[in-house]
Amino acid sequence: MPDIHIPESLHGACISIGNFDGVHQGHVSMLQQLIQLARQLCVPAAAVTFDPHPIAVLRPEFTPPLLTTPEERRRLLLQAGVSAVFVLPVSASLLQLTPKQFFSQVIQAGFQAGGVVEGPNFHFGHDRAGNVDTLQQLCQDAGIACHIAAPADDGSEMISSSRIRSLLCRRAVTEAVKLLGHPYRISGFVHRGAQRGRTIGFPTANLAEIHTLLPAHGVYAGTANIQGHIFPAAVSVGPNPTFGEQREKIEVHLDGFSGDLYGTRLNVDLLAEIRPLQAFSSASELVARITADVAEVRKLAATAGH
Structure with a gap:
């Protein structure tokens, strides 16, 4: 058996195994049924997931961009109501197990x-050879x-992580958020940018080291x-065409915030798309557009309960 230590507190648990990327409405619906079965059996309900994504080990070039970091995925799974989240460390030996070996060593003997x-x-199992019929038998x-x-x-159509990725890549954040059942979070460290936003009255936090799909x-x-205070956030993803920039960047204007965030991690929960990037003929035209954007952001943030 692969070297996996499963705590005794999870022995006998009801489990659901999956990548759970994004922890979307489809996942939550299934987890509710897991929790219901666990209550009937008077045992814990555990979500069992993987790190890294199995494809990252098998075929790294085909690894899908993730919707959630491992930490965010854990937070959302616990928020969905499971008793525990267990992360299976993905290794070549784990992925070589046949469906029957995976079942007997991980599900039956392990958990x-x-x-x-x-x-x-x-x-489940090597080459994904096992399916629900195999599992049921x-x-x-x-x-x-x-x-x-x-x-x-x-x-x-069916709610899936791949469908949500496709929506995000088409700028359809509003629709993606509906399928997720929660805002789409991007998280990065604040670093010093050109500070151009500050000169036009809209200072921004520039994010780097983002490990999920933009x-x-x-x-x-x-x-x-x-620090417990919710601020509306106008988020720009991509270069600034007004100033002829080519460099990819993520800029966040926090409406009503004044302070220094350099070097800290900032979590931004996206709610909706506002508009595509566009070049403006002058700084004053850009300022007018940003002013309108921020007003729209305030309205959407208030509607979302913030």
């Missing part, structure tokens, strides 16, 4: 699972409760929590 809840597209043979959750959709170039509405 001593009392129940398993998965979605209809669940695959193995659980039945082992006397473990097994439930396959119906796929969650928004009335048109939406397409554009201006977005969001909020930021700084």
